[in-house]
Amino acid sequence: MRILSSFVEKGSRFYKDHPRYSKLLVVAAVSGGSLLAYSSSNSSHHVTGDSESKKKRIVVLGTGWGATSYLKNLDLASYDVQVVAPRNYFAFTPLLPSVTCGTVEARSIVEPIRNIIKRRGASATFWEAECFKIDAKNKKVHCRPVQKSESKDKEEIIMDYDYLIVAVGARVNTFNTPGVEENCHFLKEVEDAQRIRRSVIDCFEKASLPNISEEEKKKHLHFVVVGGGPTGVEFAAELHDFVKENLSKLYPKVKDFVKITLLEAGDHILTMFDKRITAFAEEKFKRDVIDLKTGSMVVEVTNNAIRTKERSSGEVSSVPYGMAVWSTGIGTRPLISEFMQQIGQTTRRVLATDEWLRVQGSDCIYALGDCASINQRRIMEDIAVIFSKADKDNSGKLTVKQFQDVITDICERYPQVKLYLKNKKLKGVSDLLKDSEGKDNSTELDIEKFKSALSQVDSEMKMLPATGQVAAQEGVYLANCFNQMAEREKNPVGPPRIRGEGRHRFHPFRYKHLGQFAPLGGEQTAAQLPGDWVSIGHSSQWLWYSVYASKQVSWRTRTMVVSDWMRRFIFGRDSSRI
């Protein structure tokens, strides 16, 4: 035993002494957040910067994908870093659907943010509080502890910042459908997944009671998923597997009453994926007897029925249900709506940032993840300035040669140009000009011809999807910018400023899509990888296992997730109602 004990101790020491083994690339979905609550506090506590150290203070709001990957990459020693979030852990959200059915345990996908900071070997302060107001004018954020306590503790905390990183994520969008908040489960947070798990078992236990009619059994065991996006589809598939592999054996008397319905307002599910994947998923769900209803909009949810409206016929029908999961769209957190009003971004759903992730209209505030989107600059807005910059001899005409001289800078600043060339299968800028003219011999363009050559380019601008993968890459990018801030002030590397002199300090943010998975149950997964490479089936499931294991935020969560998978293979999923 002595030997075993010493072995274990050594192992333990190894992992503790080699934190670099747990530094791994982070890729995937959705961040934590701040909720607004009306402040009635009468006292406040002011936290000012560490004046002695003279380090610039960065306040980070959130512990989701964006904030965590930012913290994992930031040079913590160069700044006074304060992290504020209502959740003291990072959650590996792509595995949330697995948590709903116990394929993976909740605790296996979370890692305390303090651990993540500690492993960096530097200091940053974490506060479990929610920010409810950003005061951009005075460079302050107003926060409030999340825990219910005596009123005295609930006093406001006001923090100064030099830079503010907003990464509070989004909330579920109910599209103001009546009854959704009260009666549906969401699937954004770990607690949501735990609640869904309990609720599934509850439905089976309720249906098993002796005083329940067949009608009621059917109702209790009718599981409705609203939203045919990756999360909704994965949850429906997980639930189907849970019922088929585990629950039907433990609840043999009621298993025939189980029904899973997936409601999607659009014509197809998984529309962000390749059509082959959509078709395969729809086929598989048909085989699995998951009732897929496309073109069906939810108009109301009561405590025991869901009313839907067929988009084609306008027919409204009502169907009783036992449990409903609402998994469609992302909505704006109150903190963000209020801040957007403050800075005049009133017509938007999320914060607009420039290509350097800086919130438009606020110099020291950066935003990333689901609470923000990059407001890509339209080339047509700057077309006159571009023309005059390129037309160095002020001739009022642009030669192909002159245009070629500036095209690299233009492509960096307006990535839609590159996309346009690629999609139109044009080889270069001369092709673009040819294309607009339709003939080969034009060597010079005036401003009108130049405009018309580029007129279609802006149509290629795309919003980045609200995934963890985007947020994580933004976090890495922003941390690198901050790490090089001092150096790049002197030695900028970005594209030249179109309106103004000199260059931008940094290259603008570029998202690199690494692919996306859609687990479909029964050990089958659809994968869409870069270059339109589509793979569906058991092999992708193994790819999914490998990728999700490797992307875990720590060795602890990696070990736990893998052992959860093994446990599920061997013993099945647990159905205790805890």
Added chain:
Amino acid sequence: MRILSSFVEKGSRFYKDHPRYSKLLVVAAVSGGSLLAYSSSNSSHHVTGDSESKKKRIVVLGTGWGATSYLKNLDLASYDVQVVAPRNYFAFTPLLPSVTCGTVEARSIVEPIRNIIKRRGASATFWEAECFKIDAKNKKVHCRPVQKSESKDKEEIIMDYDYLIVAVGARVNTFNTPGVEENCHFLKEVEDAQRIRRSVIDCFEKASLPNISEEEKKKHLHFVVVGGGPTGVEFAAELHDFVKENLSKLYPKVKDFVKITLLEAGDHILTMFDKRITAFAEEKFKRDVIDLKTGSMVVEVTNNAIRTKERSSGEVSSVPYGMAVWSTGIGTRPLISEFMQQIGQTTRRVLATDEWLRVQGSDCIYALGDCASINQRRIMEDIAVIFSKADKDNSGKLTVKQFQDVITDICERYPQVKLYLKNKKLKGVSDLLKDSEGKDNSTELDIEKFKSALSQVDSEMKMLPATGQVAAQEGVYLANCFNQMAEREKNPVGPPRIRGEGRHRFHPFRYKHLGQFAPLGGEQTAAQLPGDWVSIGHSSQWLWYSVYASKQVSWRTRTMVVSDWMRRFIFGRDSSRI
């Protein structure tokens, strides 16, 4: 991957096909239970026995140690078995203190009761409902679903029974101390342990906020444990380890404010153990700077302070606290109090049963575990009958020979006789008679001398402790009685009936104490094994690991508990607030 996948599948099939590997002896503490709630239902559903099968119907109340070990050993095919409990799983309660600090995960110590039944390969029905009334006269129990639902579902379920097994456990005894229910955590159920875990992290997060004075930090980080029994002591030790090994590293700024206080009304902790263990534990707690206050009674708990009274001086003092765990005494569940009133057992704390676990005064109702205790028959109550049965020649005098003829039966019926002989170091019954006479030559006794010889014997009667070990043994015993019921009607094996003819059908229940552990933290455990063998230290900790691993109710929980321990060695305990 094909190979790995097939290996895993095979492994999975192996465990599923060999359920006997998961049949293991169950030893240890505390059962689930029924809570009374006032019934306002206006409809009811009547569940009658399966009249066609003509099997006798057994209704089992509870899924704790007693009920589960009964179900694991009962010949389910011979009876129509219905299990009713508000909890659809069995919990390995001795590991609850480990769950409070994440040394072991909650889900690792629970097993769905449906799984346990299914592995027996026979059928028994489980209903997730709470029994709120036992109607002994009409052989019915009244139950109510546990889940909140529309009123229609909450209708009463009335079940007929031929035999009723009451194993609903106990609840915490607050001794009516004001404020305990509202402000203290208990440690009886899995949910309690999970709440405590979150609460510990909450206290650390609260104390880490910037708007908190030193005074408040001290308050938030003052953890109070009330009750120096094994559970309270183990929790205090676990918490100390959690703070020392994990939290102090993640919360370095507040670690010096942490204080753990253990309040015990008696003079010592762990009084059910050997004095050496008590002394060692008290010493260890002193070294660990756990503030042990004996002779200190809690008189009131408010939301931020605990008022205690020194038993010696009568001095009352008040101390602020962050979190308090109440772990002292066991109280009666409302269902049991009401039933005791019904059958006239009004002066007792738990149900009285005879030595065959039958509730006194109710022929077909059996009770086991924490909700019952065996009302051992006093020999002095039956002394005259015993004398006349032994005095076969009706001489009014008893020879030693005559006495020796009946002594085996007497020892079986009144086990206190054997204990008395053992404790007095007497070799046999002739010694007992000698002892009473004080001289050697008495060969005959009259009734008065016989009385005086046995007068001290009843003082050896002892109540069984309220542990899972007792409940589990009772469950096994009772299941065996039921399995042999038909056979033993014809061929009884018990002791002769003192008042009446013939023999009892079964041997009375005998508890065999297999020892008890008291984990003291820092990988040290005290173990008290049969024969007053005491072992303290690291070796007992390893014994504890082995015993608790082997006693798990299924291979799934065994694997999970062991892997939780390994995870803790390697990665420490998780401190995410979920």
